[in-house]
Amino acid sequence: xxxxxVAGDPAGQPCADCAIRCLSVCAALDKAELRELVHLGRRVxxxxxxxxxxxxxxxxxxxxxxxxxxxxxxxxxxxxxxIVGFALPGAFLGxxxxxxxxxxxxxxxxxxxxxxxxxxxxxxxxxxxxxxxRINELxxxxxxxAQDHMVLLGRRSAEEKVATFLLSWRDRLAQLRGPENSVPxxxxxxxxxxxxGLTIETVSRTFTKLERDRVIGIQPGSVCLLDPARAEAMAAx
Amino acid sequence: xxxxxVAGDPAGQPCADCAIRCLSVCAALDKAELRELVHLGRRVxxxxxxxxxxxxxxxxxxxxxxxxxxxxxxxxxxxxxxIVGFALPGAFLGxxxxxxxxxxxxxxxxxxxxxxxxxxxxxxxxxxxxxxxRINELxxxxxxxAQDHMVLLGRRSAEEKVATFLLSWRDRLAQLRGPENSVPxxxxxxxxxxxxGLTIETVSRTFTKLERDRVIGIQPGSVCLLDPARAEAMAAx
DNA sequence: TTTACCGGTTGATGCAGATCAAGGACCGCC
DNA sequence: GGCGGTCCTTGATCTGCATCAACCGGTAAA
Numbered sequence: 001x002x003x004x005x006v007a008g009d010p011a012g013q014p015c016a017d018c019a020i021r022c023l024s025v026c027a028a029l030d031k032a033e034l035r036e037l038v039h040l041g042r043r044v045x046x047x048x049x050x051x052x053x054x055x056x057x058x059x060x061x062x063x064x065x066x067x068x069x070x071x072x073x074x075x076x077x078x079x080x081x082x083i084v085g086f087a088l089p090g091a092f093l094g095x096x097x098x099x100x101x102x103x104x105x106x107x108x109x110x111x112x113x114x115x116x117x118x119x120x121x122x123x124x125x126x127x128x129x130x131x132x133x134r135i136n137e138l139x140x141x142x143x144x145x146a147q148d149h150m151v152l153l154g155r156r157s158a159e160e161k162v163a164t165f166l167l168s169w170r171d172r173l174a175q176l177r178g179p180e181n182s183v184p185x186x187x188x189x190x191x192x193x194x195x196x197g198l199t200i201e202t203v204s205r206t207f208t209k210l211e212r213d214r215v216i217g218i219q220p221g222s223v224c225l226l227d228p229a230r231a232e233a234m235a236a237x
Numbered sequence: 238x239x240x241x242x243v244a245g246d247p248a249g250q251p252c253a254d255c256a257i258r259c260l261s262v263c264a265a266l267d268k269a270e271l272r273e274l275v276h277l278g279r280r281v282x283x284x285x286x287x288x289x290x291x292x293x294x295x296x297x298x299x300x301x302x303x304x305x306x307x308x309x310x311x312x313x314x315x316x317x318x319x320i321v322g323f324a325l326p327g328a329f330l331g332x333x334x335x336x337x338x339x340x341x342x343x344x345x346x347x348x349x350x351x352x353x354x355x356x357x358x359x360x361x362x363x364x365x366x367x368x369x370x371r372i373n374e375l376x377x378x379x380x381x382x383a384q385d386h387m388v389l390l391g392r393r394s395a396e397e398k399v400a401t402f403l404l405s406w407r408d409r410l411a412q413l414r415g416p417e418n419s420v421p422x423x424x425x426x427x428x429x430x431x432x433x434g435l436t437i438e439t440v441s442r443t444f445t446k447l448e449r450d451r452v453i454g455i456q457p458g459s460v461c462l463l464d465p466a467r468a469e470a471m472a473a474x
Numbered sequence: 475t476t477t478a479c480c481g482g483t484t485g486a487t488g489c490a491g492a493t494c495a496a497g498g499a500c501c502g503c504c
Numbered sequence: 505g506g507c508g509g510t511c512c513t514t515g516a517t518c519t520g521c522a523t524c525a526a527c528c529g530g531t532a533a534a
Contacts, residue, residue: 074388077473082388097374102381132369137334139376144339146383151311151319153390154434158521189482197391199522204483220530236314395491426512439491441513457500476534483528493518501510 023090023176024064028134040124041114051106052113053094059101061115062094068111069186073194074103083195085145086187088172092138094118108186153197161196162206163234166216166223184222260327260413261301265371277361278351288343289350290331296338298352299331305348306423310431311340320432322382323424325409329375331355345423390434398433399443400471403453403460421459 015021015034029037043066046052052063055074070087084103087093093113096102116124125131152164170183185192189207193200207223210216215231217224225231252258252271266274280303283289289300292311307324321340324330330350333339353361362368389401407420422429426444430437444460447453452468454461462468 074384076388076392080392082391084384084387095377096381097377098381102384127366129364129366129369132366132373136369136373136376139373139380140332140334143376143380143383144333144335146380146387147311147321147339149387150321150383150390151313153387154319154431155313155317194391200482201484201523202521205521208483436492437512438493438514442491445513478533479531481528481530483526485526486524488521488523490520490522491518492520494516496513496515498513499511502508504505504507 018066020064020066020089025092025131025134025138026064028128028131033128033131037116037124040120041116044113044115046107046111046113048107048109050111051104052111053101053105055102055104056100058099059094059096060118062092062118062121063105064114064116065089065091065093066112066114069108070105070111071108071187071191071195072103072105081194082197083191085142085149086169086195088176090176092135095135095139108191158196158198158202158206159209160234161198162192162203162210163215163231165192165196166225167228167231167235170225181225181228182219182222183225186221255303257301257303257326262329262368262371262375263301265365265368270365270368274361277357278353281350281352283344283348283350285344285346287348288341289348290338290342292339292341293337295336296331296333297355299329299355299358300342301351301353302326302328302330303349303351306345307342307348308345308424308428309340309342318431319434320428322379322386323406323432325413327413329372332372332376345428395433395435395439395443396446397471398435399429399440399447400452400468402429402433403462404465404468404472407462418462418465419456419459420462423458 015026015038016031018024018026021027026034026037041064046068052070053059053061065087067089070091070093071083072085072087072093073081073083075081086108087105093105094101125135148168152161156164166183169185170180173183174180187195189200189203192198193203196203198206207216207218210231211218213230215225215227215234217226252263252275253268255261255263258264263271263274278301283305289307290296290298302324304326307328307330308320309322309324309330310318310320312318323345324342330342331338362372385405389398393401403420406422407417410420411417424432426440427437429435430440433440435443444453444455447468448455450467452462452464452471454463
């Protein structure tokens with residue numbers, strides 16, 4: 001169930017054997033730069049549901065997600081919540097132009113991050129165009145995911161939302177751990193609802209309907225894609 | 238009605254007197270770099286509703302929006318449309334990691350852009366960390382707008398959507414031309430609907446309701462914010 | 475073992491916004 | 505001046521999802 005890879009500890013071993021390096025911003029760095037970066041970052045662990053940083057908090061650090069899954073969300077004053085994304089190992093979080101975070105981030109299951117002070121990280125990247133490009137690449141990827149998600153939120157039905165979510169979540173996990181028809185879902189139904197702009201009841205009903213239609217099999221903590229083709233069809237049109 | 242500023246023509250006058258330079262990526266450049274960039278870019282004009290680039294087209298160029306407004310949208314196979322954003326002068330468009338554009342962009346009213354070949358622009362920015370940082374800044378700004386919009390699409394009522402839209406559109410225009418209670422709306426009701434994840438009828442009804450409630454005044458091509466405070470209240474909670 | 479709790483499912487009902495349908499205002503054009 | 509077209513508004517009806525409420529199964533505390 002745990003979504004992680006063996007990641008190096010920057011406080012101890014240098015990042016050389018960090019399993020997520022090739023996914024993260026660090027992929028852009030050579031050995032000398034990695035040695036330099038090790039001293040700036042520090043591994044920090046979080047328990048399930050602990051918050052790594054909160055909306056409106058000052059942005060004093062940036063984070064490299066090493067292990068686990070995080071939910072990134074915004075709250076409206078009256079408590080309504082929209083999850084703007086789920087972060088997987090390799091994600092680079094906390095970059096913001098404003099002095100405050102635009103959203104909250106907390107752990108789904110246990111999480112390990114590499115934390116850097118924002119100022120020292122800013123100094124480190126200052127004259128490293130390859131690293132800047134890498135960061136920019138990750139930001140653009142995130143933006144394009146956000147745009148896809150806007151289409152989902154604005155223009156898709158509940159069934160389409162759920163099918164699209166399961167497929168794209170599966171694909172993201174596949175990039176980390178290889179293809180697999182069983183899709184672990186570490187987040188709660190409420191999380192899925194708040195991500196898809198639905199209520200928990202509608203998500204639950206839609207899952208049940210997909211199971212009745214033999215598109216998925218529901219297991220505790222995961223679903224099995226029994227008929228990926230049909231799921232794709234639902235997601236597409 | 239026209240949303241523009243007097244912008245320099247990179248093919249003729251150098252960018253020195255380009256009115257949108259301070260808003261665009263070019264703000265990061267010094268005189269020598271601007272002189273170099275002039276030769277890479279070329280001013281291109283578009284008529285209303287012409288498309289600047291289309292979803293799934295190869296990304297051969299990047300664009301700096303000089304004058305006018307563009308709608309950026311994604312289409313589903315069955316024709317449903319989601320507008321992912323409106324671009325104003327200073328916007329930098331066309332950056333993508335993938336080889337193809339993730340969305341279409343077309344002109345709302347006449348538009349002028351500065352077009353650069355992607356490869357020559359990539360070569361130009363290669364070793365210019367200040368420019369890379371500027372581009373990254375604009376991307377992060379765009380991402381944060383996208384996240385705000387996800388909250389709107391997923392968790393707000395029709396009335397909240399419309400009020401939020403009017404206020405944030407007013408604020409974006411204010412950054413270009415100074416504060417103003419009259420809010421030009423160059424885009425159609427259908428555009429607004431496709432941006433807010435509503436139907437044109439609902440948008441129309443909501444406008445009418447806001448007018449009945451003395452929150453806005455409807456004029457052809459614009460609205461007047463009669464009671465900004467009440468609009469803020471609707472948008473907030 | 476009982477009880478309480480939490481996350482998830484299921485059912486009954488209500489409503490915001492979609493859909494369907496009909497005008498009205500304004501435009502350029504013949 | 506009449507005509508067709510586009511954009512917008514308004515009204516009547518429908519429906520997908522929200523809301524309200526009950527219940528189920530697993531787990532942990534009493």
